[in-house]
Amino acid sequence: MDMNCALPDRDSGPCQAVEATLSRIGDKWSVLVVTLLRGGSRRFNEIRRLVPSISQRMLTLTLRGLERDGLVLRTVTPTTPPRVDYELTELGHSLAGPLDALRDWAVAHRPAMQAAQAAFDGRHAEAA
Amino acid sequence: MDMNCALPDRDSGPCQAVEATLSRIGDKWSVLVVTLLRGGSRRFNEIRRLVPSISQRMLTLTLRGLERDGLVLRTVTPTTPPRVDYELTELGHSLAGPLDALRDWAVAHRPAMQAAQAAFDGRHAEAA
DNA sequence: CTGCATCCCAGTAGATACTG
DNA sequence: CAGTATCTACTGGGATGCAG
16 A cells, blocks of 8 residues: 555656555455446445345445545434435546446456466466 | 356446456556556566565566466566566557556545545544 | 444465575 | 565455344
8 A cells, every 4th residue: 555666657646546546446346336336326235235245244344445535425314223325426426437448448358368368277287 | 256246237247357357457566567568578577676565476476467367478588597578468558548547537536535534534533 | 224343264465495 | 587485474355243
């Protein structure tokens, strides 16, 4: 999070910013949750149901992290039972562009990556 | 890497692709190395010098991963001492667009994120 | 319903030393 | 020069149980 950065063509400002951003969205769940919330406000267990493979703990941690970084707004309605809604902030919505770019690249080039992986693994299977 | 994906507005294809991509570039060093190689071919220890904080082991592992996924080409020249050059493949270069988009977003919104973090931490410091 | 606390395991980073 | 091997330490993340 606070590493040296010796890129030749760029000072450390952009580099640290990218590092910080990747350590936020580079984890296992953040992009998934953010993408989900692009569809509108959701309650806690609603998200859980939509992402069955996430554990309660990780959803809590992910939402806390996103809230801390100002990407998600958490609204508590103190009824009984309590109701907590999560929605993207404007900052959160502004991530849509870069995320779409990444998704488009990922979709377009995944076959190439998988082919490269298969070729690499085949090349190195002979050794074993 | 092979997780369930229950996004409402997208089938699992794009989602898995994004997951795969993030697990590639979401680590600590890959983006740094790729960005570095955008400036042209580099030798192993050349990269090490340019990224002083990376360990020899992690540089090896990072380059292997990128090579396996077809983003980086590894060229061995069997002289004494041996010479190994790394350069981006066409696939690697195609990452430039999304990476730039991410960097621009990161640079533009980092102040907002840092402010949000400070506010969040301040809000929760009172509790302690 | 929401979410915090605890325990526990597996994966992965780092340091160091050694090899072709 | 360009790695590999090994060992240790840290962290992410799942399971479970408890609380407001």
